[in-house]
Amino acid sequence: MTINTGTTTGVTAAAATADRLREVLGDRVVLAGDAAYDAARVPWNLAIDQRPFAVVHPESAEDVVDVVRAARALGLRVAPQSTGHGAGALADTDLSDAILVSLSKLRGVTVHPEAQSARVLGGSEWNDVVQAAAPWGLTALHGSSGDVGVVGYALSGGLSFYARAHGLAVNSVRAVQIVTADGRIVRASVHDDPELFWAVRGGSGAFGVVVSLEIDLLPIADVFAGMLLWPVDRAPEVVAAWSSWTTTAPESASTSLRVMHFPPMPDLPPFLSDRSVVVIDGAILETDAAATALLEPLRALTPEIDTFARIPAVQLVQVHMDPPEPTPGLTAGAMLSGFAGPAVDAYVAAATTTPGLFLAELRHVGGAAARRPDGAGAIGSVQGDFLLAGIAMVPAPELAESALAAAHGMVAAMADWHAPALALTFIDGGVDRTLGFGAAQDRLRELKAVYDPANMFAGGQPVG
Ligand SMILES: Cc1cc2nc3c(=O)[nH]c(=O)nc-3n(C[C@H](O)[C@H](O)[C@H](O)COP(=O)(O)OP(=O)(O)OC[C@H]3O[C@@H](n4cnc5c(N)ncnc54)[C@H](O)[C@@H]3O)c2cc1C
Structure with missing residues (x-):
């Protein structure tokens, strides 16, 4: 209606x-x-x-x-x-x-340390989870930003700085409690309503309102993580070096590379305000000695800032320097099947010269993130070794169109390397999301007709 x-x-x-x-x-x-x-x-x-x-x-x-x-x-x-x-x-x-x-008032986390799991209320943010888990030496497959919601992130896939070692966050979901279209609270897991459990792990808010989740936690108390930063004129050599480094980086290393353009802003630290920079960051699940050896070729490029060190796992949400407050931004994304040779040149050109672009991000994916575990739901893995995301800020509504053009323009400049896949957490509107669901699309549509025949739920990931 x-x-x-x-x-x-x-x-x-x-x-x-x-x-x-x-x-x-x-x-x-x-x-x-x-x-x-x-x-x-x-x-x-x-x-x-x-x-x-x-x-x-x-x-x-x-x-x-x-x-x-x-x-x-x-x-x-x-x-x-x-x-x-x-x-x-x-x-x-x-x-x-x-x-x-x-659901911002429905927050709370109960940790079950002996089971290495947590029950998370439907409006909780990742900060709520990592802070509750830390005293037990545990953490979760959270994303780069602590104030992202657990449900929206996890049920759309969820790419963390642990992804290459531990896979997508959606596979850490053990059960959901969801209010379905008939107004009942239903528990869905591999044992209870398994069809709904399959569908919601990808279909997310298109199947109901999730009031709580049960997720697995990881026994990680501290992690070798941080960032390296150079001025943007070093981008050609830094991007080429990272591209080559990722060809041998073990699955224990999940890193990202970004070219970022910051306006002059008094709230920003001086090393970012009114500057363009190239940044490599991430986490390496190795001993200090092994992680240090692994980083050596990147550190040899003499970054202006180097914060890589062992940190409490709870601090990993600060490494990526995501905005701490609500922000106006528009995103475009794609998965890349590879990132070498001419792709590096095309990325450097698009990331450094696209007018209006705030950042061009590459995340090294693959590894466990590309392997679908037994019993996974509609989304269980993401194909393509690199995620590409473009973000443009929208300081005033009339600039939305040009911002969207900047984000999509940067991503389109890499079209020759696009993989037939999408990471749904990095997609805004205006994009055919069927690529993200892949072979699951038809079954998702069938189950949507069963669980929500009147199409009552308007989810961020429309499955119909
Ligand atoms: C600063 C920033 C950093 C990010 N970092 C990462 C990252 O590191 N890795 C990554 O994979 N993604 C990342 N993302 C993308 C993020 O995962 C998605 O935007 C995700 O949808 C956010 O979830 P949310 O619940 O906070 O958002 P919301 O806008 O609240 O929800 C998005 C959709 O999820 C569904 N949903 C949310 N809550 C519920 C609920 N309780 N019940 C049913 N459906 C629900 C709905 O369909 C809703 O439309 C980032 C985004 C930003 C802005």
């Missing part, structure tokens, strides 16, 4: 639906026109202007059940969101008939 607010009938119908929603959910719902609406609808990615019919911030699984049942009764859709880091993936979705279920 699309709520047509452009006609008298539409306005009347929408107003009646809004009144009924308020009756059922009381002050738990924020409606368009309420004073709190604008603040309630803003995602972490400030470039995305999402305008749902209503917003709810559930504080319990029962609140989520109430919302889903109300939506179903009123013919509204439901768009689950934890933080809005992935709001760009919903940018093409009309939310005017959807309740945005923002």
Whole structure:
């Protein structure tokens, strides 16, 4: 149902639906026109202007059940969101008939140290998990940024700095508790509702609102990690050296390389403000001696900054220098089947000269991330040895079009090396995501029709 607010009938119908929603959910719902609406609808990615019919911030699984049942009764859709880091993936979705279920108040982690696992509430961020796990000498397959949501990241794949050794984060999910389209809380695991468990590990928010997850933790208390930084005019030799280094780097090393362009900003450290730089960072799961030996060819390029050292695992979320606050950015991505020779030259040219680009990132993937474990769900691995992502900032809404063109332009410049695959966590809207689901696409569509026949859930990864 699309709520047509452009006609008298539409306005009347929408107003009646809004009144009924308020009756059922009381002050738990924020409606368009309420004073709190604008603040309630803003995602972490400030470039995305999402305008749902209503917003709810559930504080319990029962609140989520109430919302889903109300939506179903009123013919509204439901768009689950934890933080809005992935709001760009919903940018093409009309939310005017959807309740945005923002889970930011449903956070909490219980660690089971003896089982090396954790139960994580549906709106939790990775910081919540790594901080709860650290006292037990444990950590998780979190991404580069601590305030990314666990559910959106993990159920879309999840590429960490442990990925080449330990695979995608989605394979660490042991069970989900999810509110399905019929308004029930369902536990899905290999034993309970295995079809739904298969589908949600990739299909994510297209199958319901996840109110908690059970994930495996890793016995890693500290890690050899850090970053090397050079001025951008060193990019040709640094990028070529990293490309060659990755051909022999063991699976214990998961690294990224970025060319980054920073505007003058007082909040930035002087080594970044008003500068363009090339940065290699990541984690190496080896002894200090082995990791030091491995880094030697990169350190021989005399970086201006070198922070690689053994650090507590809890600090790994700071290594990549992701923005600590909500930020407006647009992303494009691709997987590359290789990164050598002419690909290096093409990358250096595109990364250093594309107007409006904030960063061009390469992550060395492959290894365990490319191997699908037994019992995996719809997504269990990602093909292609390198992930390429372009990000452009959107300081004002009228610059969105040129920002998107910059991100996509950089990625298109590497088209000769694109692999027939996508890492779904690095894809915003406007992209055919079937490449990300690969052979799982048809079965996902069939299961979507079984579990959500009315297409109530508007997920960031549309499977229909
Ligand atoms: C600064 C930054 C750093 C990043 N680093 C990495 C990285 O290192 N590795 C990586 O793989 N990705 C990374 N990403 C991408 C990130 O994993 C995706 O944007 C992911 O979707 C974010 O999840 P979220 O829950 O925070 O986002 P949200 O926008 O809240 O959610 C995205 C989608 O996930 C689903 N979803 C979220 N919560 C729920 C729920 N409780 N129930 C049902 N569905 C839900 C919905 O479909 C939603 O549309 C990064 C993104 C940013 C902005």
